[in-house]
Amino acid sequence: MTKSALDKDLQRVTGLETAAQDLARKLAAPGIALIFLLLATLWASHAVTDTQSGYLIVIAALIAGYMALNVGANDVANNMGPAVGSKAVTMLGALVIAAVFEAAGALLAGGDVVNTLARDIVTPGTHLDDMTFVLLMMSALLASALWLNIATYVGAPVSTTHAVVGGIVGAAIAAAGINAVNWGSIAAIASSWVISPILGGIFAALALLLIHVTITGRLDKISSARLWVPIFIAAMAAIFSAYLATKGLSRIWKPSPWLTLLIGLGVGALAWIISMPLIRRRSLTIENRTKHVASLFRAPLVVAAALMSFAHGANDVSNAIGPLAAIVDRLGQHQTGATVALPFWVMFIGASGIALGLALFGPRLIKTVGEQITKLNEIRAFCVALSAAGTVLAASALGMPVSSTHIAIGGIFGVGFLREYWQRLAMEVVSVPRHARHVDPAALNATPEEALTRARQRDGRQLVRRQQVLGIAAAWVVTVPASGALSALVYLLVNMFLR
Template identity: 60%
Template sequence: MNRNPLDKELQHISGMNTASQALVQRTAAPGLAILFLALVAMWASASVGQTPAAVVVVIGAIVAGYMALNIGANDVANNMGPAVGARALTMPAALLIAAICEAAGALLAGGDVVETVASDLLVGLNIAPASFVLVMISALLAAAMWVHLSTFIGAPVSTTHSIIGGVTGAGIAAAGLSAVSWTDIFIIAFGWVVSPIAGGAIAALLLFLTQVAITRRMDKLRAARTWVPVFVAVMAGTFAMYLADKGLQRVWTPSPFTTLTIGLLAALIGWAIAFSGVRRRSIELENRKKHVATLFRLPLILSAGLLSFSHGANDVANAIGPLAAIVSTLSHGTAEVGTDLPFWVLSIGAFGISVGLALFGPRLIRTVGEQITKLNEIRAFCAALSTGLTVLVASALGMPVSTTHIAIGAVFGIGFLREYRSRQEMMRKSVPIYARFVDPRELNATPEMAFANAREADHRRLIRRRSVYGIMGAWMVTLPCSAILAALVFFIVSKFAL
């Protein structure tokens, strides 16, 4: 059947429109990011005025804005990924909540940890102020480039470790190996191992407790009325202490007793509110696991928002800490790291994280929430609560850890627990009672049986190994790659600037 030439022409035009819309979508986000950096340059220029060092400050502000964009694109996925993967939040709602909470955390409570970005790492950096400024710019640019590359390939990495690697590499390039506190580097490296294991173990324990206490009971709703308020109380107390101890350091530094008291009061209030809400909500639900899981939806959303607030308060220093050091050095004429943050510097980090999240965050949010293991409201809540608990304990012990590693480790731990229990259930159903005392290798009596058992075991894998290996590989190379990149940037920039 011959087609009308007009139909062919209309189809051709429709295809061109579709292609042009796809092109616009691909170029809109980078274009808006460039617009944001242009606004950062104008904001920095207006803030510092006509000073001899204005050009250097503006360049540093642009690089800090670039780093903030990448933090929003990569790091925030750890907080919102489980909630989106569990279908508790849509992607637009997650982006909106995270953007508001990240900006609020950065503006209201951010900036107290700026000094730790470089002062704890560079102990022998006795160089001229101009070289110190180049060290900070090189560290920022290298860290931002590495996080950008990691986001492009879909690997969630620690932006804290990226900026630490950048400061270390640029410091070595400027003053040699003696400029670096290797003890702190080794402690940080030790945290790479401890933090994801601790996060995964605590998340798996929480999930196991919810299964024993609620989802594996005959009367799930009755059990939920008792235990969901308890889990909410633990969440409320944990995040209250977390915010008091770490998230609000810039405006308030409570004593350990005060922090504990705040946690207990928050837990009591959280339990009372959840007790009433769960009883009222459970009347409308059926005695099924899927329905009971919805009782964790609101606590999950609240925990994700609180994690975002705390993340903004703490990790904004990764973007604007070196910029603050640059501004202080140029103002006082001596290389300085510890300094108070001007509001215009803090605002670049706060809004940069939110803009980066909105423009580039969905890809990493899907990676964390959907491409590691399947999540529902209960599993995602356990992952979020595990992250808060692990960071709080590590903070109390004085151990530097990565929130990224803990959050991803929590999702891994949940997946591995589900897989283990699934395999155990398979063994109970498929292996006769008399065969349970036989060497498992003797069950593969024939090649066909071995193939069938291997295929069944593969079907029981509830966590994607490829995602695990890829993310762990990115973690291992983050600090050395950002350090090497920072050293190269410093050598290149110093050839033209010094």
């Protein structure tokens, strides 16, 4: 065999080995997910051996585990995406922090998993026998999980709550007709598609504008930062403490509005006292530049992302296990009462599934949220986190229907469009780009008006990617009808095989 022929054979072998390694890496995550679903099924089988309808609970547990994986893969990106996009924390660090706090929130303060969605969406007085109710909830859970899986695959962050709502609507129509749906509740949910991103964007933009006026827009940024950064940290601490008291810890503690306000003020004052010497000490080692001043927001941003993950785990774990808990309660596993009884194995499937789904499939959406919409630094990401918590807290106090997913994405849009507006204002004063590397060669022989138009178009694409805006907005609008159509189809199929 000639030397060239041997080299070609070795190249083929090396290529096959590389291809095999790539395939193994791609199959590792789905393989681990399948093992998790198998273990969840076995645990559920062990937990319901004394129940005549145990096979239905086991199937529902399998679907709930699949839903939990998809909640972790899609929804958690909104909490950690800005922190990763601003380089405040690495992808690995974000995955570890989010997995720990999501699981802790779900296990320690898991939200009320009564089937309130079903009661709000299904028209009062609609009679559903046990089997119909179980098949409805199973179909809604499976359809919403399938839709989240599709959305994650295409890189679209969507609301898991809206996916579950759509699933219940579709299954309810298939089971009891169109009159079984409370369309007033659906209209209120649909209104959040507009309310949530607008409020998130406005609050995030206002926070960024305030930081610009008080710190980054000043000549002596360091002195301004020593005064104002502790104040912003105190505001963050106050908002998040009130947010956790009202949303994240609702299952174990429900303080009154006045007590919540006092808690927020007390925690905020304590955070201000603690952060002042820390910020002063840290400011002695930085330069009087925006990039260096932004680093002062890094630690508060990471803490905010962790707290948002805890609150998300406490509340949105019910999207995965709420229908399962309702099925367990309906089939007589536990005594029914004012609330649905929550076995530990049900909660553990939801908590571990969310954490595992985030670790296995979360990086794709985290990159989309943190890097592919607009460029973020620590300050902008901090404004997004502050806006997300503050908007949810204010909307809850006013009784407005909002989506935390839409608020977080809207906050990113808000800071991006504000920066774009500032850029255009600056270009009105000087009709050429600020940096020579941004000069379009075609504009050198163009009129000033033509050069300014080209620069505006170019900067608009740089600061906020319109394609991402349109794609994400379309996914939001499609979520409820898409999951509803899937759920109706699933219900008709399972009704044929399981009834």
